[in-house]
Amino acid sequence: MRNLFRRKFNLGQTCGILAALQLLVAGLVISILTYSHLLGSLRQEVQDDSVRQLQRLSMVIAPAVLQEDRISLNVTLADWTRGPEMPSIRIMDTSAQIIAESGRQSSGKIINLPLTQDDKVLGNIEATINTITADRIAGRYLSLALMATGLSSLLAGFIAYHLAERSGSYLQQITRQLKQWGEGKPLFIPEHNDGQINEINDLHYSLRRLQQNESRRLALEQALSQFMYRSEKPRTSSVTYQRCAILYFEIDELDILLARLSANELASTLDEYHRLLSQAAKLYNGTLDRYQGDGIVMIFGLPDGNERDTLHCIYAAQLCIGLIQSARRKNPALARVSLRCAAHWGPILLAPVSQDQNTHYSLIGDTLFWASHLARRSEENRVLVSQSLISELPVEIGLEWDEGPLVSDLQGNEQTNFWLRSLPEKSRTLIERQIHHIASTTEKIS
Structure with missing residues (x-):
């Protein structure tokens, strides 16, 4: 790893790495922010749905609680479809004594809803909310986003490497020709067909003028x-x-x-x-x-x-x-x-x-x-x-x-x-x- 960081990269490799890193960092930030927002939304949706279920349940069991009919309460809770998001429900009276329950108590967020009838508090309903399903859905989307980010980073790095390598290859040829010119050989500037980078174009035109002037100078020297x-x-x-x-x-x-x-x-x-x-x-x-x-x-x-x-x-x-x-x-x-x-x-x-x-x-x-x-x-x-x-x-x-x-x-x-x-x-x-x-x-x- 240390040798990797000490290695000198050429223009194409540097541009490819930078493009991949930029897209990777941007993708990670966007993916994490999206994951956090989606996870919060799904958890809130589970909680809101659970509250609505408890409100409907309170309307159904209020007469039985008022009459202290525990058999009807247990039958009603047993027949009530909770779903995996609500593993347990407890019915408690005003003295916080459990008078009926359904499911098994587990870790999770607990919500309490007062049990009333005709503005009279009869007790409260306590339920445990399980957000594992929401977490899995959000995690699945995060995984997909990370995979897409990785693939996009690789693609961006490859495209940037390919584009920069064309200019880098041209610069390498120029460097080689200038070294040969410094050794006394004739100056030859290679053709450059990629006109996308203005700075490279300006450099090419300047070097072409230098080549023309050098050709004239050599012609003059040979003629004289x-x-x-x-x-x-x-x-x-x-x-x-x-x-x-x-x-x-x-x-x-x-x-x-x-x-x-x-x-x-x-x-x-x-x-x-x-x-x-x-x-x-x-x-x-x-x-x-x-x-x-x-x-x-x-x-x-x-x-x-x-x-x-x-x-x-x-x-x-x-x-x-x-x-x-x-x-x-x-x-x-x-x-x-x-x-x-x-x-x-x-x-x-x-x-x-x-x-x-x-x-x-x-x-x-x-x-x-x-x-x-x-x-x-x-x-x-x-x-x-x-x-x-x-x-x-x-x-x-x-x-x-x-x-x-x-x-x-x-x-x-x-x-x-x-x-x-x-x-x-x-x-x-x-x-x-x-x-x-x-x-x-x-x-x-x-």
């Missing part, structure tokens, strides 16, 4: 992992600084996109962007990589830099913008995800990190942070270029600029930045041919 630098030729075997031209792409309003787009829509759009950016990087000797989770960088000057890296960065930016615009004209759904880009030049720290028998490279440095800061101030279909990169461009290249926003650097100093207005005619024509070639190649493949 394509931008991770991969090459059979290692960049470097040790931590090193390298001066590079950087083209930074910022995904605009990523949090809103995660809430608005499905995982497949977001992944397919980023896959297409990866294809376009990869081709642009390949044409201008750049490499794609990730920065701080959702940042996309195109780096020019790794592993060995030259004086044309900054120019390649500008050309690649224009090519990327043109490729994205061309792809959106053919597939308007790509416009759901917009990119802002900025170009910067400076040193970055390249740190190899070993993971799962592969070597990845962490991009560290103020240059990357500043490029990401500029990208957030940029606009779609335009490239914002820092003064640092413009200063490294070849002098003879005829690029035209518009003054851009002033942005405070890490020390709080305002830095001048510029919008690229146009390229030289020859360079612009080359990029247009590249856009047309890549677009036509894509159509043939599809």
Whole structure:
């Protein structure tokens, strides 16, 4: 018994036990109250019936008592039908002497009724009342009520257990899935078809939204992992600084996109962007990589830099913008995800990190942070270029600029930045041919 109370019950068992106990207690209370009321009513009915019999008997034997005819009294009592509820009757005179009696004296309630005639008291009638029959009838009904209470309690406990077990099973599945999610496995929320409990429904809808958000996050992570630098030729075997031209792409309003787009829509759009950016990087000797989770960088000057890296960065930016615009004209759904880009030049720290028998490279440095800061101030279909990169461009290249926003650097100093207005005619024509070639190649493949 002690082990039973120490045992931990699940939701279905707890609800079943509580429902059975509640109905059992309520049934016991109602049964006892009903039994008490019925027993009192039956006993009172026996007493009232006995009084009526004694009143009729007193009218019959009054003349014999008045004449002191004991023979007639005994004959009358012997012929009088008492019934099991009245085991004995005594006739006593005014001096309380028994002048006639019938039956055998037994335990029970005794009632006395005065024996009168013409308002003259002749004596009294004493009778014993037996309520065993009433007690048996009331006890029989109590037994039936207790049996019905027990059966109803079992039925209520079973129904409550069955109903709660459906929700309990769902909660157990959720707990198991959340544990697996905590261990790094994908989150999967099972279906819930029982809509009777509002709290369970609210929990289910909240978890479904969590699953959708987690699916979008995983889709985003998988899509962005394509931008991770991969090459059979290692960049470097040790931590090193390298001066590079950087083209930074910022995904605009990523949090809103995660809430608005499905995982497949977001992944397919980023896959297409990866294809376009990869081709642009390949044409201008750049490499794609990730920065701080959702940042996309195109780096020019790794592993060995030259004086044309900054120019390649500008050309690649224009090519990327043109490729994205061309792809959106053919597939308007790509416009759901917009990119802002900025170009910067400076040193970055390249740190190899070993993971799962592969070597990845962490991009560290103020240059990357500043490029990401500029990208957030940029606009779609335009490239914002820092003064640092413009200063490294070849002098003879005829690029035209518009003054851009002033942005405070890490020390709080305002830095001048510029919008690229146009390229030289020859360079612009080359990029247009590249856009047309890549677009036509894509159509043939599809």
